[in-house]
Amino acid sequence: MSSRYNHRITEKKWQNAWSEKKVFSSKKNKKKEKYYVLEMFPYPSGRIHMGHVRNYTLGDVVARYKKMKGYNVLHPMGWDAFGLPAENAAITEKKHPEDWTYQNIKTMKKQLLQMGLSLDWEREIATCHPNYYKHEQKFFIDMFNSGLAYKKEAEVNWDPVDKTVLANEQVIDGKGWRSGAIIEKKKLSQWFLKISKYSEELLEDLDKLKDWPNKVKVMQSNWIGKSVGAEIDFKLSKSEKNIKIFTTRPDTIFGATFIALSTEHNISKEISKNSISAKNFIEECKDLNPDKTKKGFDTGLFVEHPLIKNKKIPVFISNFVLKEYGLGAIFGCPAHDQRDLDFANEYNLEVIPVLRPSNIDINDFSIKNVAYTEPGIVINSDFLNGLSTNEAKEKVIRIIQEKKIGLRKTNFKLRDWGISRQRFWGCPIPILYREDGKVIPVDEEDLPVKLPKVENFNETSSTLKNIENWGETKCKKTGMKAFRETDTFDTFFESSWYYFRYCNARSEMPFDEGDINYWLPVDQYIGGIEHAILHLLYSRFFTKALRDLGYFKLGEPFKGLFTQGMVTHQTFKNNKNDWIEPKDIQEKNGVLFDRNNNPVVMGKIEKMSKSKKNVVDPNDIIELYGADTARWFMLSDSPPERDLQWTENGITSSYRLINKLWEFVDKYRSYKTNDSDDNKTINELKKIINEVSSNIEAFQFNKSVAKVYEFVNLLNNAVSKNTISSSNFEWSLKKLSIILQPFVPHISEEIWSAISQKGLCIEQAWPVEEIENNNENVNIAIQINGKTRGVIEINKSFDKTKIFEMVEKDNKIMKYIKDKKIIKKIYVPGKIINFVI
């Protein structure tokens, strides 16, 4: 009986079947090899978007495939549940952030269930739950006690719109990463984690991460920013004081013609106390963009050149020297640094070339407006003359160390991680300020420090500081009055260890070391490239820090990483430059109009975003076409690491495949033939199955998809021409449902059950096919001078001379080689023949 495929009924049916049999619930089993698949957990914003659909579909392919390969798979899901949007929503919707968050989690979980993901929901976590965040309060206390967490007065990035401090990493082009507001500088007392302590290890261990994209490792390595050089003292004339500078180019020291200090350098500050013009200059610098103008203030001070007797060098306060990097002071060598040259030209300072390119004579070499920054041969530099850049660096460092006027020194760009946020909806920092001025951690038995319940949440509720009675408490030991820290953690704190928590999500202890040793590291982590630095670097740091605090022995959390591309969609704009939603566009005689009859033009293809109105809601797609169709589309065509363009044609063609599959199975379910076949088709199908596997292993799901199409086409052909036996056909359908399982699991189960197979398809073993290779004939190409001129079918066992004989008699080939002298004959077994004439 023929029936149309009904995804609404079928998908629900199999989702229930999986859940009733608990097929995705994972248990530690030391006899089985584990495989931990993880997608970056979502922020519960309200609804899932296409980016989630793509991310979780990719992960689900891996999880299902590995399960069928026999691994003990852990594939958990949870919620990155703290964060600003909840507060904003709480204010506008007059709901508590907690209620809003849990409501969203409920909706989104339902959507994820509809996608048919092979998730173990028994391990679900929400980071806003006290049973989750109490553990990180404990970590923080451990870090505080071991000196890894500390407080300091710091000029911080203040976001005036979100009214919070941001980490350096959250400031992009001087603007807040969320609000886009221009960031102000503000001095506040802040909590920091000493990530800089791990700079070297974080950098070195990147080499161990063989299964990470190189791109991400390069980005992290740049961010950590190791540079090797020297610290050198420049003695102030008429004073015993020194100015210490950091340089990576000690080889150019003989070209030093000025010293530049940052505006925050101690000497700058000191001078500005007595000099109004210096003070004004420093003020002025706050509005000066050093990109455009390099400005300096001549302090009138001089330093002695450390290696040239009686040479005095002027000292400037400048707007282009960073205060946080190195020592906030540099020597300027204008000949070999473009910035220094620009500055020197502005103030008419000396330019002394001390390096020449190795292929240019010293007399032909001069510096005008372009500094020579490449390595070269040292000139004009006393005892360094004639050395290469690298040799000179070594020699200078040796000599300044001997003279005790400097040191070899390594510097990192990586700053300590500022974690204080002046927000309500985050994890409270478990610290007390006692009335005697002591800063003490909250007693561990008093954890968690819970967020207060707030009725009528409003703007003023959005920092803990403003909540009455919450902060006041007592020190248990002394009975002294104490006030709670009212800042909360940066939400990257929660996401830095959630993948640990999944291993024992319900345990009273933060970690069960047995579970961690078994499940971790994450074998395959999948998420967006936007987390290449922030989340991934913090997580790596957290793992090392918790290791050093004695929780476990792991050093790197993510063995394999995959960064997927974005989901993009066509944008449209009308003649008023407004973005227009695709559904609001009508076509009249080939011209596009919006609802108000304004002409519309196609814009760029961009990442789906609400502001550009090119969003497609996965919910609508799943309703209309089903989860399998949506999943299939996410996997088709584009390689996972590249952007995927959403198109209407793409989704309907996926839908077509799903229906075609069912119609095919339905039509031929009772296929019977008395003919026997030659196994050729089966051999081809087996090859395809193995290719599907290797493509999955290589994370090239678009190629697996193409192979599945080939499988279906081939089988379809064989059946309609009766060239496959009944038993082989039955075999093929069984294999078909199995290879469909990781991609479109619902219809896979439906086919599996329709062909009367027992159990669930997901519980079957993934096939590895042996391909029979008995004296097969092969087609090989025949080339003349490298150009293909024909194809010949030969038996593999034939030897070279026999094959050449055959080829030379071939009609097609004869016309090319007759009357010509064959200079060389090449035969690559099973592949190609080439005649050089």
Next chain:
RNA sequence: GGGAGUAUGGCGGAACUGGUAGACGCGCCGGAUUCAAAAUCCGGUCACUUCGGUGGUGUGGGUUCAAUUCCCUCUACUCCUACCA
């Protein structure tokens, strides 16, 4: 300025360690089915061609019997980063 990457039909993209370029999907063209349409099915689809062929993987060169693949040059685009001394 520094770093990473990409470039193949009308489109998304295939081509394993150099070995029949364009798999698979979309679109388009033709046909079948239909009163008609949608849906579906079948066939065709790199370009030029005197139908023998010829050219073709961003540009120009090199290595090789053979190059989308390896090396050099240039061009275009994308992403990251940015006064890090």
